[in-house]
Amino acid sequence: xxxxxxxxxxxxxxxxxxxxxxxxxxxxxxxxxxxxxxxxxxxxxxxxxxxxxxxxxxxxxxxxxxxxxxxxxxxxxxxxxxxxxxxxxxxxxxxxxxxxxxxxxxxxxxxxxxxxxxxxxxxxxxxxxxxxxxxxxxxxxxxxxxxxxxxxxxxxxxxxxxxxxxxxxxxxxxxxxxxxxxxxxxxxxxxxxxxxxxxxxxxxxxxxxxxxxxxxxxxxxxxxxxxxxxxxxxxxxxxxxxxxxxxxxxxxxxxxxxxxxxxxxxxxxxxxxxxxxxxxxxxxxxxxxxxxxxxxxxxxxxxxxxxxxxxxxxxxxxxxxxxxx
Amino acid sequence: xxxxxxxxxxxxxxxxxxxxxxxxxxxxxxxxxxxxxxxxxxxxxxxxxxxxxxxxxxxxxxxxxxxxxxxxxxxxxxxxxxxxxxxxxxxxxxxxxxxxxxxxxxxxxxxxxxxxxxxxxxxxxxxxxxxxxxxxxxxxxxxxxxxxxxxxxxxxxxxxxxxxxxxxxxxxxxxxxxxxxxxxxxxxxxxxxxxxxxxxxxxxxxxxxxxxxxxxxxxxxxxxxxxxxxxxxxxxxxxxxxxxxxxxxxxxxxxxxxxxxxxxxxxxxxxxxxxxxxxxxxxxxxxxxxxxxxxxxxxxxxxxxxxxxxxxxxxxxxxxxxxxxxxxxxxxxxxxxxxxxxxxxxxxxxxxxxx
Numbered sequence: 116x117x118x119x120x121x122x123x124x125x126x127x128x129x130x131x132x133x134x135x136x137x138x139x140x141x142x143x144x145x146x147x148x149x150x151x152x153x154x155x156x157x158x159x160x161x162x163x164x165x166x167x168x169x170x171x172x173x174x175x176x177x178x179x180x181x182x183x184x185x186x187x188x189x190x191x192x193x194x195x196x197x198x199x200x201x202x203x204x205x206x207x208x209x210x211x212x213x214x215x216x217x218x219x220x221x222x223x224x225x226x227x228x229x230x231x232x233x234x235x236x237x238x239x240x241x242x243x244x245x246x247x248x249x250x251x252x253x254x255x256x257x258x259x260x261x262x263x264x265x266x267x268x269x270x271x272x273x274x275x276x277x278x279x280x281x282x283x284x285x286x287x288x289x290x291x292x293x294x295x296x297x298x299x300x301x302x303x304x305x306x307x308x309x310x311x312x313x314x315x316x317x318x319x320x321x322x323x324x325x326x327x328x329x330x331x332x333x334x335x336x337x338x339x340x341x342x343x344x345x346x347x348x349x350x351x352x353x354x355x356x357x358x359x360x361x362x363x364x365x366x367x368x369x370x371x372x373x374x375x376x377x378x379x380x381x382x383x384x385x386x387x388x389x390x391x392x393x394x395x396x397x398x399x400x401x402x403x404x405x406x407x408x409x410x411x412x413x414x415x416x417x418x419x420x421x422x423x424x425x426x427x428x429x430x431x432x433x434x435x436x437x438x439x440x
Numbered sequence: 441x442x443x444x445x446x447x448x449x450x451x452x453x454x455x456x457x458x459x460x461x462x463x464x465x466x467x468x469x470x471x472x473x474x475x476x477x478x479x480x481x482x483x484x485x486x487x488x489x490x491x492x493x494x495x496x497x498x499x500x501x502x503x504x505x506x507x508x509x510x511x512x513x514x515x516x517x518x519x520x521x522x523x524x525x526x527x528x529x530x531x532x533x534x535x536x537x538x539x540x541x542x543x544x545x546x547x548x549x550x551x552x553x554x555x556x557x558x559x560x561x562x563x564x565x566x567x568x569x570x571x572x573x574x575x576x577x578x579x580x581x582x583x584x585x586x587x588x589x590x591x592x593x594x595x596x597x598x599x600x601x602x603x604x605x606x607x608x609x610x611x612x613x614x615x616x617x618x619x620x621x622x623x624x625x626x627x628x629x630x631x632x633x634x635x636x637x638x639x640x641x642x643x644x645x646x647x648x649x650x651x652x653x654x655x656x657x658x659x660x661x662x663x664x665x666x667x668x669x670x671x672x673x674x675x676x677x678x679x680x681x682x683x684x685x686x687x688x689x690x691x692x693x694x695x696x697x698x699x700x701x702x703x704x705x706x707x708x709x710x711x712x713x714x715x716x717x718x719x720x721x722x723x724x725x726x727x728x729x730x731x732x733x734x735x736x737x738x739x740x741x742x743x744x745x746x747x748x749x750x751x752x753x754x755x756x757x758x759x760x761x762x763x764x765x766x767x768x769x770x771x772x773x774x775x776x777x778x779x780x781x782x783x784x785x786x787x788x789x790x791x792x793x794x795x
Contacts, residue, residue: 140586166586172616177575177609184579187564190586207606211572220557220565221548222771256772280774357777 116298121291124269124299125155125231129193131303132277133163139277140185142169143178143195152197153233153292175205179230183212186228193277199234199286200243206251213282214257226282229273234262235327235378236410236424237290241417247326247379247410252284253355253388260355261308262286264329266297268353271306279308288326295330309354311362317346320434321366323389324376325352328425332376335430342431345438347374355385363389364397371402372437376425381409403440406433451731456665460733466507466527466664467728468742470499470721473523475746476532477695479754480539484699488758489539493519493554497662497694500720501626503527504667505594505687508675514562514584516577516595518570519554520626520693524596528561533753542760548771549763554698570631571601574610574623581619581684592620592678594671600631602648603639611686615652620678622671623649623686626661628693633706649686661689662720665727692718765789 119127133139141156141163147170150157160168171178175196182192196202202209209230217225236245252260259281263269269287276283314329315336324332329351336347348366352359367373373393375386386407393405408425416423456463473495480492495502502523506515509528517524525535537544539553546558547565557565564580567573577595584591601607602625614621625645629636642648649656655674660666667689674685692715696703703712728734769776769784 172609172612174609174612176606177578177613180572180575180606180609181579181582181613184576184581185583185586186579187576188580188583188587190583204605207569207572208575211567211569212576215567216565217773218771219547219551219555219567220559221546221550223546223557223559224565225774259773357779360779 116300118296119266119299120293120296121263121266121269121287122153122155122293124266125273125287126157127299128270128273128277129156129159130162132274133159133167136191138189138191140167140169140190140192141195142171142182142192144171144173144197146170146195151195153289155231155287156195175201176208179205179208179213182228183208183216183226186226187216187224191227191277193229193231196230196232198240198244199232199248200246202232202248209252209258209284210255214255218257225280227280229276229283229285231285231287233289233292234286235288235290236415236420237327239417239420242415245415245420247377249284249286249355250379250383250385253385257282258356259283259308260286261353262288262326262355263353264288264291264326264351265295266299268306268312268351270299271304272308272353274303275305275308278305286326290327291330306353309357309359311353311359312351313348313362313366314351315347315349317348317370319345319370320347320372320374320437321370322347322349322374322376322430323352323363324349325355326378328376328378331425331427332430334427335434338427338431339434343435343438345434347434358388358392360392360396363392367393367397368400371400372440373401373405374430374433374437375405375407376409376430378410378424380412381407382412384409403437406437408433451733454727454731458665458668462507463728463733466503466668467724467734469503469523469527470664470724471742472532472746473499473503473526474721475743475750476526476535477522479750481695481699483539483754489553490541491553491699492539493698494693494695495520495522497692497715497720498626498628499523500664500724501624501661501667501689501691502596504664505622505624505671507668508671509594510591512562512589512591513675514564514580514591514593516564516573516593517556517566518573518596518598519556519566519568520598521596525556525558525561525563528558528563530558530561530563531753532749533756534558536753536757537760540757540760541762542757543763544757544760548767550771571597571604571606571610574601575606575613578610578614578619578621581614581621582617584620585617590679592622592675594622594624594675596624596626598631599625599627599629599636599639599645600634602645611649611652611684614684615654618681618683621684622674622678623684624671625686625688626691627688628691630693630697630703630707632697632701644688646686646688654684654686656686656688658688658690661691662718662723664720664724691720694719765792
């Protein structure tokens, strides 16, 4: 099986699905001739032409707004927002139209559309190339939020997302676009939306993570085993909406100890939702407090980003703390 | 051409290629809209509906433009565009069902009144924030062009919308992609209490189109035949690959912004009276009378017919039950999420309900 990285998995999924479905239109800033600033759409313009791979004017509200129009007319648009940090001009389109069109029209109209955006820190991008703002979207009824962490899941989840009838925010962890490689089959396969994955089995602590933080959690789990013989179970959530609460609860019932890792700011971050779900459904299984290792409630810092982002030592410290219970 | 010139002189004092039947159809739609509007305001004052956005004064801009379209063309209305819905053939009872938010409502009671949407006539669902529909309308036009359907989009907006960022995005994309779209700007002079002079210091709103590389025209928006002719020309241009046009219709909102608004706080009586003399419904009626196509007895007959329809529609819809509380959870996604099913099951709706 070929070994590829995450950005190659995105490219492969788009290319293969565009060959199968001529209603797919890719649009965004620099996605055409340039192949995208991260090269996620490389080669698509040459293969499919300017009508299906559209270099748009520089206006996120226009990109998402027109993509919604194409979707309700029956096309299958896949707009790219160059960095998630640039999505805010399109926030109105996403919250007002994309998320609500089905509900507000009594089901007369719907948006079959995937918004792709690289997200997260670790690339020395400062405030505006680093944010992890998934919680804005998980808080908006009508959207699904998908975040892969491996090349296999990237391709499989992107194909599922493109075929899903609901609007999807598909966030790609750009820090590991090239750093994480894995075996990915050529051709068609899907990974179901709404199913978490047990990335590492363990019986002492459950670590819940997604995106680039999955790999930090995995390294911390290995370090904890080497240092203290602690067996962590690492759950890759893969989809935040719909959330696989069954997988979360099953793991909590097994370990009774919880560490949640995400790079977004702590207050009202998605970890708060995971924490509440566990408290509502499995509090009797908990041996100690639910711990969160997250970004801080500051804007994303430039020089000090390695201190801001959850790191292996920070996750390890949380594991050690919860193991005292 | 000779034949057309002859046909344009068919009616006394009236230059149009429309037939007598067309003219009467337009007049009927305008009168239905006016009477529906008056009745809906009254229903709200009587507490029988919760809210309403009136359109009186803007019927010519709405109906004249919509009359230039084919059924397979799409419209993106605002909350005020009742006339477009009426002309496109939405039944009056469906409009009342929506104002009541009952089980017959196409929106299933999920949107506040005047937030219409009727897919059967390509009249796309309305959101309250101004101008958010415009990039979507451009997107539909871009898709039509890609699919080579030969259809067009007409997107309606007000003078206030021209200040929004999404107005710019929509116009700019429409220009860049030469999308088959016509923007109808119903410039009624007021965005709630703010006059158009406070929205822009552009001499006209139509001038804005030029910056996006397409034609903008300013017309008398209270003359339904002028609106029809201008839209027809713009639609033909769009249909044949000529790209977008903006039509600024000068008109006036004769009523309040909504049932929650009191225009006496910001507008003068004199201004209202000036525009009352330009009432577009009355104006077409006079034109038809002068052309020998209409008289008092026809007017009395038509009014009574429409009033009867309105009364029957209200009686019918007031008997229809409200949507069951459980339907609140439906239609958020294509299939209900497990988390929502759980919320529904734990919602103790039977204990919350007033009945």
